[in-house]
Amino acid sequence: MTLEARFRELGIAFGIPESARWSVLPGGHINATRRAQWAGGDVLLQRVNPAVFPNPEIPCRNGARVLAHLAGKGFPVPQAVPAQEGAAWLKEDDGCWRAFTFLGTHGGAERTPERAPEAGRALGALLAALEDFPAHQLAPALPGYHALDHHRACFAAHEEAERALGPEAWAQHRELEAALGADPLSGPTRVIHGDTKLANVLLPLAPGLAPVVVDFDTVLPGTLAMDFGDFLRSVASPKEQREAEAAGILLPRLSAAGAAFLEPLGPLSEECLPALARAPAAMAWMLAQRFLTDHLEGDRYFAVATRGGNLQRGLATLALAHRLLALAPALTEALARP
Numbered sequence: 001m002t003l004e005a006r007f008r009e010l011g012i013a014f015g016i017p018e019s020a021r022w023s024v025l026p027g028g029h030i031n032a033t034r035r036a037q038w039a040g041g042d043v044l045l046q047r048v049n050p051a052v053f054p055n056p057e058i059p060c061r062n063g064a065r066v067l068a069h070l071a072g073k074g075f076p077v078p079q080a081v082p083a084q085e086g087a088a089w090l091k092e093d094d095g096c097w098r099a100f101t102f103l104g105t106h107g108g109a110e111r112t113p114e115r116a117p118e119a120g121r122a123l124g125a126l127l128a129a130l131e132d133f134p135a136h137q138l139a140p141a142l143p144g145y146h147a148l149d150h151h152r153a154c155f156a157a158h159e160e161a162e163r164a165l166g167p168e169a170w171a172q173h174r175e176l177e178a179a180l181g182a183d184p185l186s187g188p189t190r191v192i193h194g195d196t197k198l199a200n201v202l203l204p205l206a207p208g209l210a211p212v213v214v215d216f217d218t219v220l221p222g223t224l225a226m227d228f229g230d231f232l233r234s235v236a237s238p239k240e241q242r243e244a245e246a247a248g249i250l251l252p253r254l255s256a257a258g259a260a261f262l263e264p265l266g267p268l269s270e271e272c273l274p275a276l277a278r279a280p281a282a283m284a285w286m287l288a289q290r291f292l293t294d295h296l297e298g299d300r301y302f303a304v305a306t307r308g309g310n311l312q313r314g315l316a317t318l319a320l321a322h323r324l325l326a327l328a329p330a331l332t333e334a335l336a337r338p
Contacts, residue, residue: 003047006094007034011045013083013090014099027108027199030303031217035102042102043081047095048217052142052301056096059141060089063216066133066191075129076210078103105209106202116235116253119201120261122211123193123231127224128264130191135221138191145218146194146226148185148286152177155289158296165292169315172322176285179325184275184282187223194218196227197234224265229279232258233287236280236324251327254280255334262335270336277332284321288314 001009007022020036025044033046048056067077081099083090089098109119144150155161162170193200195218202212235257236250258276262268268276291314294301302310 003032004034006047007032007036007045010047010090010092010097011036011043013097014043014045014081016041016043016045016099030301037102042104043099044102045097045099047097048089050095053217054143055141057089057091058139059217060096060098062138062141062219064088065137066130066216066219069133070126070129073129075126076212078212078214100214103202103212105205106212107205108199109201109203109211110198110234112203113198113235113253115203116198116257117260118203118211119198120231120235120257120259121263122201122213123196123227124261124264126193126213127190127227128266133191135189135191138220140220141218145220146185146222146286148282149182151286151289151293155293155296158293160296161292164296164311165315165318169318172318173285173288176281176318176321176325180278180282180285184278185223185225185229187225187272187275189221190224192220192222192224192227194220194222194227196231198231198237199234225276225279226283228258228261228276229281229283231261232280233284233320233324236320251330251334254327254331258331258335273335274328274332277328277335278325280331281321281325281328284317284324288317288321290314291317 004022008018011020011022012018016036017038020038020041023035023037025033025035030052031046031049033044036043036045048059050056053059064080067080070077079101080088081101082088083097083099089096109115158164165173193213193216195215200213200215202214204211232254236254262276291302291310295308295310295314299307299310302313304310
């Protein structure tokens with residue numbers, strides 16, 4: 001049975017009629033997601049990828065617990081669509097299936113990078129709302145997911161890594177390794193979102209609505225530096241970096257987005273700001289190594305349209321990490337301003 005046929009078959013279990021119009025939801029490298037529309041509904045149906053998540057029920061369970069916690073505080077969250085007999089997800093041989101109401105009133109923040117401060121403020125508020133979430137209720141969905149030393153070791157284990165990168169990129173990699181040190185993402189442990197890219201914040205398309213943070217597959221005990229760094233890495237992703245630098249607005253954009261992220265978390269000591277300002281470079285460097293390792297291992301994790309896609313992603317993200325490291329001192333100063 002084809003994947004599209006499976007979506008139609010499983011859709012019935014979530015109340016989606018056979019007459020629904022199906023379309024592929026663009027974006028996302030991991031899970032398969034389709035949108036089903038009909039006269040009485042608009043739903044996203046998703047299969048959690050069992051080739052990526054060793055136990056696909058874990059991200060479903062973690063996400064459901066966190067969403068219930070946030071909803072109990074009145075925090076805007078995605079609206080889950082239950083399956084038969086009220087089940088939050090269905091465990092099948094080909095993965096776990098779940099559904100959410102499609103938010104036609106919102107759009108991904110990556111489409112409007114000038115609104116990054118709105119997305120940052122929503123993510124900071126999310127972390128504040130999770131401060132009292134019991135971390136022991138979360139099981140590891142992806143062991144080693146945000147462990148920089150793990151991803152560094154996986155990449156370094158490939159003898160062909162230096163040749164794949166080429167002299168210039170390899171030099172950038174070694175410079176980042178020396179500058180960032182052994183543990184640039186350390187800090188007090190707290191529950192974090194784990195994937196704070198712009199695309200995971202849906203911004204309202206009209207006044208009077210609040211942003212909605214989505215994709216809780218990788219919620220985990222981590223550090224503020226991880227979520228903060230990943231968010232600013234996303235704000236300065238390679239395409240946006242080129243456009244923003246051409247216009248001379250990359251640092252102001254990062255500064256505004258970073259300040260908005262930190263605002264809901266209350267005042268921070270100036271001593272922690274240099275580490276936070278280096279966190280975007282550290283997260284970009286880690287992501288670059290994940291892309292490059294996946295390329296060297298045959299593209300098993302991140303989906304690609306053609307062979308070499310993860311190599312190009314890795315090289316672009318490595319160059320971004322190098323640029324973000326250079327901006328860290330100026331970002332520290334900007335974050336320290338009232």
